[in-house]
Amino acid sequence: MTSKSLMAKAKKTPTLEKRLLAYSAVATAALLTSQPAEAAIQLTTSGATISGSTLAITFGGNTKFTIRQGLTAALNYQAVGIIKGSTGAFWAGGTVQPFGVPYSYAKAFNAGVSVKTQTPGYQGGFPYSSGNMAYTNKGQFNNVNNKYLGVKFKIGANTHYGWILVSCPNPTATSVTVHKWAYNDTPDGAILTGQEPPANAVPTVTVNNGAYTEDAGPTVIDSAATANDADGDGDWDTGAKLEVQITTNAEAADEISIDTSGNFSIATPNLSYSGVGVIGTISEASGTANDGTVT
Numbered sequence: 427m428t429s430k431s432l433m434a435k436a437k438k439t440p441t442l443e444k445r446l447l448a449y450s451a452v453a454t455a456a457l458l459t460s461q462p463a464e465a466a467i468q469l470t471t472s473g474a475t476i477s478g479s480t481l482a483i484t485f486g487g488n489t490k491f492t493i494r495q496g497l498t499a500a501l502n503y504q505a506v507g508i509i510k511g512s513t514g515a516f517w518a519g520g521t522v523q524p525f526g527v528p529y530s531y532a533k534a535f536n537a538g539v540s541v542k543t544q545t546p547g548y549q550g551g552f553p554y555s556s557g558n559m560a561y562t563n564k565g566q567f568n569n570v571n572n573k574y575l576g577v578k579f580k581i582g583a584n585t586h587y588g589w590i591l592v593s594c595p596n597p598t599a600t601s602v603t604v605h606k607w608a609y610n611d612t613p614d615g616a617i618l619t620g621q622e623p624p625a626n627a628v629p630t631v632t633v634n635n636g637a638y639t640e641d642a643g644p645t646v647i648d649s650a651a652t653a654n655d656a657d658g659d660g661d662w663d664t665g666a667k668l669e670v671q672i673t674t675n676a677e678a679a680d681e682i683s684i685d686t687s688g689n690f691s692i693a694t695p696n697l698s699y700s701g702v703g704v705i706g707t708i709s710e711a712s713g714t715a716n717d718g719t720v721t
Contacts, residue, residue: 467623469608477601480509485588485609486581490514493592495602504599506567508532508575508590517544517576519566534566534573537620541576541587567594572605574619584613589620684708 474481476495483491492509508516519533533544567573571593578587588609594602610617684690689700695707 466611467608467617467621468611469606469622471606472604473606475601475603481604483590483604483607485579485586485607486611488581490579491516491577491590493590493602493604495599506594506599506602510577511579513580515578517541531565532567532575534570535576535589535619537574537618539574539576539619540616541578541589541619542614542616544576567592567602568599569595569597571595576619577609579609581613586610586613587615587617589617591620 468485470484472481476493478496480492480494482489483493490511491514493506494509495504495506497504510516517533517535519531535541535544572591573593575590575592576587577590578585580586586609588607590607591605592602593605608617608622684692684697686692691698691700692708696704697706697708698704
């Protein structure tokens with residue numbers, strides 16, 4: 427009799443009817459009882475260049491600021507500005523008084539600055555402007571790329587902090603590119619300019635390796651597999667893969683199959699579990715493989 431080694435890390439089992447059932451069912455159960463993601467940095471990517479228009483900056487599903495660019499016909503000047511909502515504030519770098527009324531212009535931050543510890547301005551603002559006004563080319567965003575606005579605002583009764591990354595690459599204020607923006611969804615939580623969510627850590631399934639003796643009955647890989655979401659973000663899909671494999675003495679007659687007589691079903695290429703729906707895709711349309719590996 428030939429003994430075959432089974433590797434499961436998402437690695438596989440051998441011949442006849444190696445059942446992924448116990449293994450997969452445990453992983454599914456763990457997924458269904460996982461905790462929601464912890465509070466985190468929420469990022470929105472834009473890349474929009476605006477000229478003669480506006481762009482709404484949304485945090486928590488609501489517009490909190492508006493970036494605008496346009497020509498003020500009556501006064502004949504081009505301006506790029508940030509308009510704050512009723513609960514918003516941007517971090518000021520200075521003020522101008524075109525009509526005897528002070529207007530704050532926004533401070534340009536580099537990456538890595540704590541927004542929460544800065545001093546905000548509360549007036550309407552111009553990151554930069556140009557034309558025949560007395561405050562021509564005022565502001566810290568004139569002819570610069572990849573600078574951050576620091577902002578704070580309320581979602582409900584809670585204060586939040588965030589940043590907006592913009593480029594104003596010409597001295598005539600005729601356009602502005604809004605690259606992306608982010609905020610900390612923890613009330614009063616700090617955020618650094620440029621801080622983004624961490625890259626997803628791929629969930630892992632830990633099982634025991636095993637052995638199968640030729641002509642024996644079906645062998646369960648592991649009856650107590652543990653599924654772990656390392657970064658706690660609730661993302662069980664991105665980059666995740668379960669692979670079961672015969673690592674030694676594999677031969678063409680060996681067969682690995684998923685038992686569909688119970689709660690599992692296959693509709694190419696989807697693998698579903700009763701009451702849950704699609705839980706993944708399978709590399710073998712029938713759920714049976716003869717090449718020693720099922721993914």
